[in-house]
Amino acid sequence: MNPLSPETVRQHLEQARTSVDAELDRLLPPAEEYPPSIHKAMRYSIFAGGKRLRPTLCLQAGRLFGGEEKSLLRVGSALELIHTYSLIHDDLPALDDDDLRRGKPTSHCVFGEATAILTGDALLTLAFEIISDAGAPSAECKLRVIHELAHAIGTQGGMVGGQVIDLETTDRTSDAATLDYIHSAKTGAPIRAAVRSGAICAQAGEGDLARVTTYGEKVGLAFQIVDDLLDVLGSQAELGKTVGKDGQQHKATYPALHGIEPSKQIASRLVEEACEALEPYGERAQILQGIAHYLIVRNS
Ligand code: FPP
Ligand code: MG
Numbered sequence: 001m002n003p004l005s006p007e008t009v010r011q012h013l014e015q016a017r018t019s020v021d022a023e024l025d026r027l028l029p030p031a032e033e034y035p036p037s038i039h040k041a042m043r044y045s046i047f048a049g050g051k052r053l054r055p056t057l058c059l060q061a062g063r064l065f066g067g068e069e070k071s072l073l074r075v076g077s078a079l080e081l082i083h084t085y086s087l088i089h090d091d092l093p094a095l096d097d098d099d100l101r102r103g104k105p106t107s108h109c110v111f112g113e114a115t116a117i118l119t120g121d122a123l124l125t126l127a128f129e130i131i132s133d134a135g136a137p138s139a140e141c142k143l144r145v146i147h148e149l150a151h152a153i154g155t156q157g158g159m160v161g162g163q164v165i166d167l168e169t170t171d172r173t174s175d176a177a178t179l180d181y182i183h184s185a186k187t188g189a190p191i192r193a194a195v196r197s198g199a200i201c202a203q204a205g206e207g208d209l210a211r212v213t214t215y216g217e218k219v220g221l222a223f224q225i226v227d228d229l230l231d232v233l234g235s236q237a238e239l240g241k242t243v244g245k246d247g248q249q250h251k252a253t254y255p256a257l258h259g260i261e262p263s264k265q266i267a268s269r270l271v272e273e274a275c276e277a278l279e280p281y282g283e284r285a286q287i288l289q290g291i292a293h294y295l296i297v298r299n300s
Contacts, residue, residue: 004290067202103240152193162186174252188220
């Protein structure tokens, strides 16, 4: 089977981004709605840029099993709200203390720290309001998706748990198992939840869910390894965020623990394994496989 060219993958990502952005614009309160300070700040960070990777993964996993477009876009948009909340909070002075994100000044630099905290809270809350709103998918699917996302961003192997260990190991020597926990929890779990929630919306069976789970876990870990590599090798102009921060802050990262070349090889191997998990779907899985490959050659 011929893999999709990077150009074709980019076109798929671009198409998904356009649809997701239109849906986010519909779902977010207008900037002027009372109280305008928070609605402006929510829109500022959401529309500052971003690849819309998590919604795209949700859309593509859902389409693989015949999911309905409207539900997938809704759940995908909720994933982006959650992701943007995590970026705003991650950049706060008490956490990574960053002043650049998605090529723009971070939320707390523009709106102040208190509003940035509340903006993250508001995006997280709106995500669950949107998923639990009337309309498709079925009530049972919604409940499963809500549980899936809440677990993936919580403390038990989820995003907040990973973030806690990330903070607690800063300035300390970490072992490989701790580093894998951090990466799989803070970044991998939400990415796994993105593909799983798409598949759940499409009422995929247990075997199908198991395959997309493997894909999501491997792609999720590879994604954070590449994020670590880009912090060392990437450019601020392309990434839209400060580079070299991990080293400055003595963070536990793949290049620091395993070296640059071994980290690249581990990421490539994970992507191969992720793609293998979807082989039973033949050509239907080409886009998800193409996205996985794109993620390790990306420069932003
Ligand atoms: C960049 O995503 C983001 C990551 C690699 C995830 C890092 C993990 C966190 C920020 C978790 C923080 C958790 C809490 C609780 C504060 P991306 O390259 O897809 O960014 P984009 O959407 O701007 O393209
Ligand atoms: Mg961080």
